[in-house]
Amino acid sequence: MDLIDTRHLSVGQRLVNVNLNLVAGEMLGIIGANGAGKSTLLHCLAGIQPYQGNIRLAGTPLASIAERQRAQQLGFLPQSSHSAWALSVRDVISLGRLPWGDTNAEAIAQAAAAAQVQDWLDRQIDQLSGGQQARVWLARVLAGQPRVLLADEPVASLDLFQQQNVLRLLRRYAQSGRGVMLSIHDLSLAARYCDRLCLLHEGQLLAIGTPAEVLTGQHLQQAFQVDAHIDLDSDPPIIIPR
Numbered sequence: 470m471d472l473i474d475t476r477h478l479s480v481g482q483r484l485v486n487v488n489l490n491l492v493a494g495e496m497l498g499i500i501g502a503n504g505a506g507k508s509t510l511l512h513c514l515a516g517i518q519p520y521q522g523n524i525r526l527a528g529t530p531l532a533s534i535a536e537r538q539r540a541q542q543l544g545f546l547p548q549s550s551h552s553a554w555a556l557s558v559r560d561v562i563s564l565g566r567l568p569w570g571d572t573n574a575e576a577i578a579q580a581a582a583a584a585q586v587q588d589w590l591d592r593q594i595d596q597l598s599g600g601q602q603a604r605v606w607l608a609r610v611l612a613g614q615p616r617v618l619l620a621d622e623p624v625a626s627l628d629l630f631q632q633q634n635v636l637r638l639l640r641r642y643a644q645s646g647r648g649v650m651l652s653i654h655d656l657s658l659a660a661r662y663c664d665r666l667c668l669l670h671e672g673q674l675l676a677i678g679t680p681a682e683v684l685t686g687q688h689l690q691q692a693f694q695v696d697a698h699i700d701l702d703s704d705p706p707i708i709i710p711r
């Protein structure tokens with residue numbers, strides 16, 4: 470079943486006629502050069518960017534879904550988050566329950582454990598490092614237990630161990646019958662963890678499919694202007710500029 474499908478999704482020249490879908494159980498990686506339109510696409514799906522065309526959430530037009538229901542179904546982790554207030558980690562994670570109007574202690578504890586932030590619940594978020602804060606904001610989204618989790622570069626500020634931890638947990642999250650769509654610059658990690666990839670180039674969908682279908686020399690040359698060494702058969706996969 471398609472959790473998300475877009476038809477002729479456009480935002481001026483920033484996103485042009487993008488047709489894609491997110492299937493239940495899958496993790497879909499959005500890749501492309503700086504400025505290719507990855508955040509713009511995620512912002513449209515998250516309901517914070519006006520667009521032309523159609524987006525459907527589990528078959529229902531997104532525009533016809535009440536804001537609260539939409540927030541229950543779709544969780545969004547922006548590229549960077551910060552709090553204007555000195556909130557505790559527990560308070561930040563609890564914000565993820567706002568769409569439900571509860572403080573489901575089990576959901577909050579599970580989210581904190583998954584993002585490995587459970588030891589900091591009583592600390593102030595502004596007294597954590599950048600990468601530590603990023604995991605707390607991820608826990609906030611997880612606490613809402615959305616059917617579709619959208620994440621804009623969720624591993625950009627994380628160390629090697631936490632990149633692996635977060636990508637594994639997002640994959641498990643998708644495999645539980647939900648869906649995850651994330652933008653990611655590290656193509657080797659994208660190939661290793663994503664079921665399918667969607668390659669954007671200058672706002673257009675250049676390719677969508679399995680990592681082997683999308684990560685070809687020709688596509689990477691067109692999208693990134695690099696001649697890349699690609700070895701998807703090695704474990705882990707290797708994609709680096711020559």
Ligand SMILES: Nc1ncnc2c1ncn2[C@@H]1O[C@H](COP(=O)(O)OP(=O)(O)OP(=O)(O)O)[C@@H](O)[C@H]1O
Pocket residue numbers: 483501502503504505506507508509510
């Ligand atoms: N608020 C905005 N108003 C107008 N144009 C914008 C706005 N935000 C981004 N853009 C433009 O839209 C295009 C796509 O930007 P977007 O942020 O979606 O790219 P991206 O693929 O996420 O890039 P990056 O990898 O650098 O995060 C870029 O040309 C950018 O300059």
